[in-house]
Amino acid sequence: DCVQSPNLDIVFxxxxxxxxxxxxxxxxxGRDSTCTNFRNLLTFVSNLVDxxxxxxxxxxxxxxxFSSSAEVRWRLDRYYTKADLQAAINSIPYTGGNTFTTGGIRLMRTQVFTQSGDRPDASNLAIIITDG
Structure with a gap:
């Protein structure tokens, strides 16, 4: 059961x-408005991390x-406190664009797992959240 594992490297x-x-x-x-759906998605991630x-x-x-392109927001060795991690999650801006799921998965595999912070003795878990 990965949830009970003391060593787990998770990439959203x-x-x-x-x-x-x-x-x-x-x-x-094009207006200065907030996408409630995206904020709700980030709240879900933050609550899960809690x-x-x-x-x-x-x-x-x-x-x-990911949207039209993919971006590593942070690697596995960036945040070691729950408060800092949740603040980072909640500060991600909404960009919009196309759905480039494969780019997001590729970056997760090549730029987060296998990079600094990815521990050889920890299980890796990817959680992919998309509407399409």
Whole structure:
């Protein structure tokens, strides 16, 4: 059971494409408005992280986002406290664009897992969140 494992390296691969906000009635492209659907997605991730024991010898969390391109937000050795990690999650801006899921998965595999912070004695877990 990976949830009980003391050593777990988790990477969230999160969709921030335009379709995330297509059904958000308060969101208008090109205006200074917040996409509630994307904020809800980040709140879900933050709440999930709240159940983890975060630390260098416990759970480590990395983040990749994708839309028209993919971006490593942080690697597994960036945040070692739950508060810092949740603040980082909640500060991710919404970008919109196309859905480039394969780019997000590729970055997770090549730029987060196998890079600094990925521990050989820890299980790797990817959590991919997308609407398409």
């Amino acid at each position: 691969v999160v969709d921030e494409s335009g379709s995330i906000c297509d059904t958000d009635p308060g969101f208008v492209y 159940s983890f024991t975060i630390g260098p010898s416990n759970y480590r969390v990395g983040m990749v986002t």
